[in-house]
Amino acid sequence: MSGTSWARVVLWSVCTCLxxxxxxxxQQKFYPDDPLLSDNDSLxxxxxxxxxxxxxxxxxxxxxxxxxxxxxAGSEALxxxxxxxxxxxxxxxxxxxxxxxxxxxxxKGPNQGTGPDPSETWTxxxxxxxxxxxxxxxxxxxxxxxxxxxxxxxxxxxxxxxxVIATKIFYALGYHAPENYIVRxxxxxxxxEPGTEVEDxxxxxxxxxxxxxxxxxxxxxxxxxxxxxxxxxxYLSGIPIGPFxxxxxxxxxxxxxxxxxxxxxxxxxRLIAAWLNHDDTRAQNTQDAWVEQDGRHxxxxxxxxxxxxxxxxxxxxxxxxxxxxxxxxxxxxxxxALGFGFRVPEYRRAQWPAFPEYQxxxxxxxxxxxxEGWRNDYPNPAFVRMTARDAxxxxxxxxxxxxxxxxxMAATGEYSNPDHxxxxxxxxxxxxxxxxxxxxxxxxxxAEMEVAGGRLGFVNLSEQYGFAExxxxxxxxxxxxxxxxxxxxxxxxxxxxxxxxxxxxxxxxDAFLVAELRSLNEAFPDWRETVRxxxxxxxxxxxxxxxxxxxxxxxTFPMN
Amino acid sequence: xxxxxxxxxxxxxxxxxESTAQSQESSPPxxxxxxxxxxxxxxxxxxxxxxxxxTEDRMRGFEKAKFPQNWLVKGWNGIRPVIGGMPSGSGxxxxxxxxxxxxxxxxxxxxxxRYSTRGYTMFDxxxxxxxxxxxxxxxxxxxxxxxxxxxLRFYGLGNDSSVEDRSTYLLNDTKATxxxxxNPRGLLSLGAEAGFTTIRTDSGxxxxxxxxxxxxxxxxxxxxxxxxxxxxxxxxxxxxxxxWENPAVGVxxxxxxxxxxxxxxxxxxxxxxxxxxKGYIPLGPRSRILALRARTSHAVDDEGKxxxxxxxxxxxxxxxxxxxxxFRFRDERNLYLSAEYRWEVSPYVDFTLFFDAGKVFSDLxxxxxxxxxxxxxxxxxTHAPGGMQLRFDLANSTEGFxxxxxxxxxx
Numbered sequence: 001m002s003g004t005s006w007a008r009v010v011l012w013s014v015c016t017c018l019x020x021x022x023x024x025x026x027q028q029k030f031y032p033d034d035p036l037l038s039d040n041d042s043l044x045x046x047x048x049x050x051x052x053x054x055x056x057x058x059x060x061x062x063x064x065x066x067x068x069x070x071x072x073a074g075s076e077a078l079x080x081x082x083x084x085x086x087x088x089x090x091x092x093x094x095x096x097x098x099x100x101x102x103x104x105x106x107x108k109g110p111n112q113g114t115g116p117d118p119s120e121t122w123t124x125x126x127x128x129x130x131x132x133x134x135x136x137x138x139x140x141x142x143x144x145x146x147x148x149x150x151x152x153x154x155x156x157x158x159x160x161x162x163x164v165i166a167t168k169i170f171y172a173l174g175y176h177a178p179e180n181y182i183v184r185x186x187x188x189x190x191x192x193e194p195g196t197e198v199e200d201x202x203x204x205x206x207x208x209x210x211x212x213x214x215x216x217x218x219x220x221x222x223x224x225x226x227x228x229x230x231x232x233x234x235y236l237s238g239i240p241i242g243p244f245x246x247x248x249x250x251x252x253x254x255x256x257x258x259x260x261x262x263x264x265x266x267x268x269x270r271l272i273a274a275w276l277n278h279d280d281t282r283a284q285n286t287q288d289a290w291v292e293q294d295g296r297h298x299x300x301x302x303x304x305x306x307x308x309x310x311x312x313x314x315x316x317x318x319x320x321x322x323x324x325x326x327x328x329x330x331x332x333x334x335x336x337a338l339g340f341g342f343r344v345p346e347y348r349r350a351q352w353p354a355f356p357e358y359q360x361x362x363x364x365x366x367x368x369x370x371x372e373g374w375r376n377d378y379p380n381p382a383f384v385r386m387t388a389r390d391a392x393x394x395x396x397x398x399x400x401x402x403x404x405x406x407x408x409m410a411a412t413g414e415y416s417n418p419d420h421x422x423x424x425x426x427x428x429x430x431x432x433x434x435x436x437x438x439x440x441x442x443x444x445x446x447a448e449m450e451v452a453g454g455r456l457g458f459v460n461l462s463e464q465y466g467f468a469e470x471x472x473x474x475x476x477x478x479x480x481x482x483x484x485x486x487x488x489x490x491x492x493x494x495x496x497x498x499x500x501x502x503x504x505x506x507x508x509x510d511a512f513l514v515a516e517l518r519s520l521n522e523a524f525p526d527w528r529e530t531v532r533x534x535x536x537x538x539x540x541x542x543x544x545x546x547x548x549x550x551x552x553x554x555x556t557f558p559m560n
Numbered sequence: 561x562x563x564x565x566x567x568x569x570x571x572x573x574x575x576x577x578e579s580t581a582q583s584q585e586s587s588p589p590x591x592x593x594x595x596x597x598x599x600x601x602x603x604x605x606x607x608x609x610x611x612x613x614x615t616e617d618r619m620r621g622f623e624k625a626k627f628p629q630n631w632l633v634k635g636w637n638g639i640r641p642v643i644g645g646m647p648s649g650s651g652x653x654x655x656x657x658x659x660x661x662x663x664x665x666x667x668x669x670x671x672x673x674r675y676s677t678r679g680y681t682m683f684d685x686x687x688x689x690x691x692x693x694x695x696x697x698x699x700x701x702x703x704x705x706x707x708x709x710x711x712l713r714f715y716g717l718g719n720d721s722s723v724e725d726r727s728t729y730l731l732n733d734t735k736a737t738x739x740x741x742x743n744p745r746g747l748l749s750l751g752a753e754a755g756f757t758t759i760r761t762d763s764g765x766x767x768x769x770x771x772x773x774x775x776x777x778x779x780x781x782x783x784x785x786x787x788x789x790x791x792x793x794x795x796x797x798x799x800x801x802x803x804w805e806n807p808a809v810g811v812x813x814x815x816x817x818x819x820x821x822x823x824x825x826x827x828x829x830x831x832x833x834x835x836x837x838k839g840y841i842p843l844g845p846r847s848r849i850l851a852l853r854a855r856t857s858h859a860v861d862d863e864g865k866x867x868x869x870x871x872x873x874x875x876x877x878x879x880x881x882x883x884x885x886x887f888r889f890r891d892e893r894n895l896y897l898s899a900e901y902r903w904e905v906s907p908y909v910d911f912t913l914f915f916d917a918g919k920v921f922s923d924l925x926x927x928x929x930x931x932x933x934x935x936x937x938x939x940x941x942t943h944a945p946g947g948m949q950l951r952f953d954l955a956n957s958t959e960g961f962x963x964x965x966x967x968x969x970x971x
Contacts, residue, residue, distance in 0.1 A: 201663065
């Protein structure tokens with residue numbers, strides 16, 4: 001055999017041996033790293049994805065005529081772990097939901113510093129004059145860049161307070177948000193970088209001169225010391241590559257494998273947006289950034305522009321009809337048209353905060369508020385797909401905040417009227433109760449399962465938060481569970497008890513156990529749907545490894 | 561070891577390494593994270609540029625170019641197209657104009673030229689100090705206008721004129737006026753105007769001109785080739801509406817007096833007095849509004865003089881009794897009443913059912929509700945905040961259906 005032939009044989013042998021096909025599909029239900037608390041979705045993306053620009057009109061109205069999402073109504077979110085929770089990722093980081101943040105942490109939110117120092121020079125390097133609401137971008141003496149936003153001239157404080165408060169809440173919930181600061185700065189502190197141009201409302205550019213700059217801010221209210229109140233939004237780290245959509249995936253981002261409409265943190269955002277009146281939850285108010293961390297590049301997904309939250313509509317008080325209907329709501333239009341005026345649009349019944357005393361709070365109320373009936377600007381593909389499980393997840397997060405914690409975040413809005421923050425807190429709490437009740441009562445509300453002292457404990461969130469009346473009993477049974485085949489073998493017959501803990505099956509040594517739990521309350525037939533709690537035996541005993549919630553019959557919440 | 565042997569070993573190692581990776585990919589995943597990593601690696605193999613659709617890209621292009629806002633409002637260096645702005649019956653109207661000072665806090669200027677498919681021509685220019693949007697207490701406007709309308713409709717004088725007598729006439733006028741408005745958006749505002757106009761009438765270009773249907777001697781002013789007027793007047797307005805655009809509650813009343821002095825022939829000196837009251841009554845919640853209007857105008861000629869037909873009050877068209885054509889009825893005085901039941905269909909759209917009634921007359925004894933011409937209909941109004949306001953009215957009367965498209969509210 002020649003050398004070449006020998007080499008071929010060896011090569012063939014090695015290849016044959018290494019590529020013997022294996023069964024690639026595993027039957028096991030739980031893996032050793034379950035429950036996955038952090039999805040390490042930061043596979044290195046060495047080349048920056050291209051920046052995209054979306055059409056505002058397409059974003060705003062394209063969803064009115066077509067559902068751009070792909071998954072079927074009622075399909076469940078795809079990015080949840082075996083506990084039915086959202087693992088940390090480039091989209092979301094569990095914060096207050098898993099570890100109670102201190103009041104200081106809540107008030108600080110994403111802020112890493114104190115914002116631009118108003119005693120230093122702020123250099124304007126970009127400017128846009130749009131009628132009465134000019135905006136500009138500056139860098140401070142430390143070369144940090146900020147977007148400077150001004151409140152509507154007629155309604156001081158409204159947008160800056162809403163922006164900062166909502167930022168804190170969204171951050172605590174787990175979303176990635178920019179650092180937003182309220183700063184009082186004297187107009188004299190501004191200087192203009194040579195060559196800076198200003199763009200008027202017609203898109204025409206002209207050199208930004210001190211005269212033009214001062215003219216653009218001349219109507220901005222001044223405080224007693226001559227300063228004006230602004231919001232300084234710090235540039236995000238990384239390189240912006242455009243907004244993310246609430247559907248599909250980015251085809252140039254290898255880490256983006258879950259269609260956005262099937263991400264729970266985006267579906268559940270519907271409930272959160274309703275709570276905080278964030279009607280502007282659309283692609284244009286998001287930002288993807290190509291960031292570097294630990295030597296790797298990947299895309300991080302941010303939510304931006306919380307100016308249209310709470311009672312603020314960014315450039316004025318929230319427009320009264322919005323949040324009750326879509327911007328273009330054909331169903332509502334048909335009803336109103338045929339009603340000949342005798343059908344009164346819902347928003348007309350709202351009792352808004354007293355005007356003008358509470359104009360800085362804007363149009364934010366809780367009496368008429370209906371968490372399920374609330375509407376953002378358009379049928380967001382993720383929102384329309386929210387299932388009972390998504391709503392339950394969001395409601396749990398929402399209910400984590402105590403009044404004191406909400407007050408700590410509301411205080412960062414720095415209202416000059418001392419009555420405003422208390423009103424806001426009352427309203428946020430009242431709406432929190434409504435959204436919490438809606439999401440938690442939507443399905444069997446047992447949660448927070450934990451094994452301790454030979455018992456599996458749990459809580460009934462609905463009872464814990466006072467959303468349920470009447471006696472609740474729990475029907476439970478135990479089985480052993482074969483992780484490879486999925487087969488179950490009954491161990492303990494079903495029993496009914498009022499206790500919120502179950503004895504583990506006596507003498508259980510199985511690798512996996514599963515408890516089936518139904519909540520029996522006459523007022524809530526949906527609670528009878530089974531929750532399966534999977535336990536895995538580890539070195540220190542059993543631990544909860546999985547929670548499976550059967551969905552109730554009314555699993556979807558259409559936004560027609 | 562020969563070079564060939566080294567190459568063979570290197571090849572084996574290379575292939576083996578690749579095969580190991582393939583094997584790992586095809587073996588069962590050992591962790592949840594691995595499943596996800598595999599998915600991502602798989603996607604990394606087939607990455608594609610992420611792009612928006614061509615439709616969206618085109619829309620984005622329009623937005624960046626601020627189309628059509630920039631084309632129609634700002635134009636190219638202020639030069640812009642102009643659409644509409646002539647009386648109904650003009651045909652399709654197109655033209656061009658120049659605007660300056662759109663973003664200016666102190667003044668605004670515009671000049672426009674229009675031409676219609678029926679051969680109408682119009683030029684106008686105005687200078688405003690300061691522009692209304694600035695919201696100052698004082699506004700001064702100087703306006704010049706040239707119009708050449710070749711076939712305006714004329715049906716005869718009086719409340720009983722027949723639609724069968726439709727004829728046309730040519731109106732060619734030039735006008736220069738200055739307006740001064742004090743407290744224009746206040747509770748009580750006052751205004752004054754002064755100007756000069758020269759008017760020429762002639763045979764209409766349509767198949768039947770006035771003289772083909774009527775005795776020209778019976779049509780005041782038609783026999784004069786040209787008449788010059790000095791105009792001076794003023795108005796007072798009391799405004800109690802909740803807002804200027806689409807008011808839901810309140811009332812606005814204006815009384816106007818204008819003197820027309822015939823400086824040439826001195827045959828057509830007269831004074832016009834106009835009273836106009838608009839009320840808005842919410843019927844329960846403000847999603848239902850009853851809007852009412854009463855307007856009366858009286859052109860009172862001096863002793864021995866008369867009011868020329870082209871300056872008489874008319875009835876019909878989009879602004880009065882909508883079931884009739886514009887200029888359908890004409891005389892020295894008129895009375896016009898309108899009621900609109902408006903209901904909210906969406907935040908940006910209202911529907912309305914309306915009823916109009918009106919008459920023209922010359923004798924003050926006829927100032928009553930007898931022999932009113934009536935019309936009724938259905939309308940749609942759009943009023944996006946800060947955006948374009950459009951109005952579509954379909955009206956019916958004894959003379960059939962009429963359809964009107966316009967901008968801004970009916971009243």
